[in-house]
Structure formats: structure tokens, C-alpha cells
Amino acid sequence: MVGETGSGKTTLAKLLTRLMDPTSGQVLLGGVPLEQVRFASLRRRVVMVPQDGFLFDLSIADNIRFAHPGATDSDVVDAFAVLGLADWVAGLPDGVGTRVGERGSSLSAGERQLVALARAQIAAPDLLVLDEATSAVDPATEVRIARALVELTRGRTSVTIAHRLSTAQSADMVVVVDAGRIVQWGTHTELAGTAGVYQQLHASWTAGVTGL
Numbered sequence: 467m468v469g470e471t472g473s474g475k476t477t478l479a480k481l482l483t484r485l486m487d488p489t490s491g492q493v494l495l496g497g498v499p500l501e502q503v504r505f506a507s508l509r510r511r512v513v514m515v516p517q518d519g520f521l522f523d524l525s526i527a528d529n530i531r532f533a534h535p536g537a538t539d540s541d542v543v544d545a546f547a548v549l550g551l552a553d554w555v556a557g558l559p560d561g562v563g564t565r566v567g568e569r570g571s572s573l574s575a576g577e578r579q580l581v582a583l584a585r586a587q588i589a590a591p592d593l594l595v596l597d598e599a600t601s602a603v604d605p606a607t608e609v610r611i612a613r614a615l616v617e618l619t620r621g622r623t624s625v626t627i628a629h630r631l632s633t634a635q636s637a638d639m640v641v642v643v644d645a646g647r648i649v650q651w652g653t654h655t656e657l658a659g660t661a662g663v664y665q666q667l668h669a670s671w672t673a674g675v676t677g678l
């Protein structure tokens with residue numbers, strides 16, 4: 467899902483995960499209206515990785531346990547390992563026991579997203595809704611996020627709000643949101659060859675270095 471800032475991408479992600487309910491219309495998941503799906507099963511099967519991950523002033527493992535109370539430290543370590551992040555965690559002062567500071571301030575925005583990805587990995591949802599971080603991420607973290615996403619999205623349906631050309635290029639389908647409405651959908655190649663909002667976005671991505 468791509469679109470200008472303020473076009474309604476995060477809003478759509480919140481509707482998909484019932485962090486918000488629509489004032490009109492309906493969201494269907496596999497043909498079933500979302501309001502008919504029990505919250506407990508929705509929370510288990512649909513997980514959202516937010517744009518700016520919020521963390522509590524606790525250890526990394528405790529932050530992940532907030533969402534999954536049964537997870538042991540070794541489950542948490544395993545989740546990072548599956549995502550290729552074992553070395554990153556091992557490099558922290560106290561591994562998964564490292565405290566993240568107030569609102570996660572001892573980690574960078576990109577590193578907070580790594581924690582959110584591990585949290586999603588433990589949840590093992592059927593549908594992953596990922597709101598890519600808009601804030602600048604250092605190149606090393608960027609590579610880690612990209613690698614982790616390959617593993618996290620493997621074998622599951624994912625809806626990614628993309629701020630990077632590379633993400634849109636690798637998607638099976640690109641949905642373009644503009645002023646609160648879906649205005650285009652298709653593959654990257656189709657949309658890049660069609661006059662419209664996507665072509666303009668694509669031009670601005672390729673002209674600037676941001677997001678590449």
C-alpha cells in the first residue's frame with residue numbers, strides 16, 4: 467500500500483486490525499465481516515507492526531511478553547534468531563534482558579522496529595499488517611529490517627505500507643491510496659507504466675535518494 471503522507475494508509479491498516487472500526491461500510495477478512503470475528507482470535511491471527519513502535523521502560527523480552535505472556539526468554543531469543551537478528555541481540559549489553567529506556571529511547575527508531583518484528587514473529591499471525599517506519603533508519607539497521615522481513619513474511623499474507631520503492635517493487639500487488647480512497651492497483655511494473663498517482667510517486671522516489 468503506497469500513497470502520499472496523510473492519504474489514509476495507516477487508517478486503512480487500523481481498520482484491518484480493528485484498532486478502529488469504520489463509521490460506514492464493512493471490512494471482510496476471508497469473506498467474514500471483521501466485527502463477527504472474536505477479538506481473541508483476531509488478535510492472534512492478525513498482527514500489526516506499527517509505524518512508530520511504542521516500547522515500555524522494561525527489558526526487550528518483557529516488552530515482547532506484553533503481547534505474548536507465555537513467551538520465555540529462550541522463545542524471544544529464538545524469534546530474533548529466525549529473523550537473522552541473533553547477532554544484533556547478542557551485541558546488546560544484556561541480550562534480550564537489555565532495558566530499552568523510557569519509550570524505548572535507548573534504541574533507535576529502526577531498532578525499535580526490530581523488536582516489533584520479533585514480537586510479530588512470536589505471534590506467528592496468518593495476516594501481517596506492517597506500517598514501515600517513516601523516520602530515517604541507519605543503513606545497517608535498514609539491511610537488518612529488510613532481511614528480517616523476508617523471514618517474517620515467508621508463507622504468510624502481508625499488507626505492507628511502503629515508504630520505499632524496493633518494498634513496492636517486490637510486492638505481488640501494489641494498492642495506491644490517495645485522499646482517503648484506493649485509486650489504483652496492480653503490479654509495480656503495470657503501475658509504473660500507467661499515467662497516475664503511482665507514476666508520480668515513483669518519479670519522486672527515483673529522483674530523491676530518500677527511501678532507496
Ligand SMILES: Nc1ncnc2c1ncn2[C@@H]1O[C@H](COP(=O)(O)OP(=O)(O)OP(=O)(O)O)[C@@H](O)[C@H]1O
Pocket residue numbers: 469470471472473474475476477478517600
Ligand atoms: N482519528 C482520526 N480522526 C480523524 N482524522 C484522522 C484520524 N487519524 C488520522 N486522521 C486524518 O486522516 C488522514 C489520513 O491519515 P493517515 O494517518 O491514515 O495517513 P498516512 O497515509 O498513514 O500518512 P503517513 O504516510 O504520513 O503515515 C490525515 O488527514 C489525518 O490527519
Ligand SMILES: [Mg+2]
Pocket residue numbers: 475476477517597
Ligand atoms: Mg501512516
